[in-house]
Amino acid sequence: MTSGSSPRHVLLIDDDPSLTEPLREALELLAGYGVTVAMDGQSGLRALFAQRPDCVVVDIRMPGIDGYQFIHAVRGDPDTAQIPLVVLSALAQEENTLAGYLSGADAYLHKPVDLDDLLAAVDQAIALTAAQREERLRALAADEGN
Numbered sequence: 293m294t295s296g297s298s299p300r301h302v303l304l305i306d307d308d309p310s311l312t313e314p315l316r317e318a319l320e321l322l323a324g325y326g327v328t329v330a331m332d333g334q335s336g337l338r339a340l341f342a343q344r345p346d347c348v349v350v351d352i353r354m355p356g357i358d359g360y361q362f363i364h365a366v367r368g369d370p371d372t373a374q375i376p377l378v379v380l381s382a383l384a385q386e387e388n389t390l391a392g393y394l395s396g397a398d399a400y401l402h403k404p405v406d407l408d409d410l411l412a413a414v415d416q417a418i419a420l421t422a423a424q425r426e427e428r429l430r431a432l433a434a435d436e437g438n
Contacts, residue, residue: 299325299326300324300325300346301326301327301328301343301346301347302325302326302327302328302345302349302414303327303328303330303336303339303343303345303347304316304319304327304328304329304330304348304349305329305330305331305333305339305348305349305350305351305354305359305362306349306350306351306380307331307332307351307354307355309331311403312329313329315380315405315410316329318407318410318411319410319411319414322411323411323414323415325414328343328345332354332355332356332357333350333354333356333357333358333359333361334356334357336348336350336362337357337366340366340372341372344372345375346375346376346418347375347378347414347417347418348375348376348378349378349379349414350362350363350377350378350379350380351379351380351381352379352381352388352392353381359392360391360395363377363392363396363397364395366396367396374425376398376414376417376418376420377396377398378397378399378401378410378413378414378417379392379397379399379401380401380402380403380405381400381402381403382402383402384402384403389402393428393429393432394432394433398416398417398420398425399416401413
């Protein structure tokens with residue numbers, strides 16, 4: 293994670309360059325984030341371990357490692373388990389959203405996304421504590437079991 297006066301860093305993972313470029317620009321210009329773009333889950337994992345971003349925005353449908361697999365890999369590693377994760381996906385069915393949250397996403401947004409909603413989701417995900425993240429996942433799992 294960044295410290296001092298360095299800008300927060302966001303890793304944006306999506307295989308659609310017509311989406312990643314405007315989102316990268318918005319995150320940089322509107323919120324002042326440093327942004328790295330990865331075009332698939334595998335390169336996203338490499339960037340995550342190399343850079344330790346403050347937040348990851350990840351698509352679900354991608355070649356190779358999809359977004360759910362990416363989230364499981366991040367949440368399953370004690371060194372990365374607390375990195376904030378925001379899903380941005382065209383999969384807008386309720387079961388997709390629930391699967392994203394149950395996988396460990398801090399937010400699940402649908403494409404096309406309102407930029408204010410994306411910036412708010414990133415800020416909120418970064419602000420979550422480990423205890424808040426764990427409690428939310430526990431509550432979701434309990435609701436799913438009922």
